[in-house]
Amino acid sequence: MSNIIGRKIIGLKRKIMGNIRTIIWPLFHQGSEQTITCDTLQGKYSFSSKDNIIGKSLYTWRLFEKSSIDNTIRLLQTLGKINSKNNNCLIDIGSNIGTVSIYLVKNNIFRKAIGFEPEPKNFNYYTANIHQNDLDSLISAYCFALSDKDNETLFLKLSENNYGDHRLVSNTNGENNPEKLPSSSVKKILTMYSNGNNKYTELLLI
Secondary structure (H helix, E strand, C coil), rough: CCHHHHHHHHHHHHHHHHHHHHHHHHHCCEEECEEEEEECCCCCEEECCCCCCCCHHHHHHCCHHHHHHHHHHHHHHHHHCCCCCCCCEEEEEEECCCCCCCHHHHHHCCCEEEEEEECCHHHHHHHHHHHHHHCCCCEECCCEEECCCCCEEEEEEEECCCCCCCCECCCCCCCCCCEEEEEEEHHCCCCCEECCCCCCCCCCCC
């Protein structure tokens, strides 16, 4: 009974603090861009005050899509696709600032991860977050895009508010100053890291 009451109190406190931080967030978001760092239920993260989706969620509720990640992992475990702990390697395509790969490695769901994030600002936050969670030896991060073709010419279309909604396009449709990105094929990356061992990669996350 005491455990149930304790959990309810913690949940209520979390809700109250989340509501307070929701009120405060616009002060950060509407001001000059700055880096915000906070401890969350998924690890310690730094992010831009201009990120009104992932950053806002991490600041206000101290998590981002955690229940979706947990439910997906439980489903894969139930289906026998991955083990309950210490799966070999996660390949995270479009890592953003690391809320998935850092969380799963930090909690020993995967022993290591390889992350690909082509947008430079997100990538810098990703590498900083890997470091401040003491995962430098377990997560390798690369700043280039992945495609179904090797050395394909890709361009980055940026979202102003949602830093998790940047888009890769192969045609700029006449847009000015498109940002050209280095790219490689998914097949090449899998071949490079598998070393002939099909069990090297337990989960490919896109």
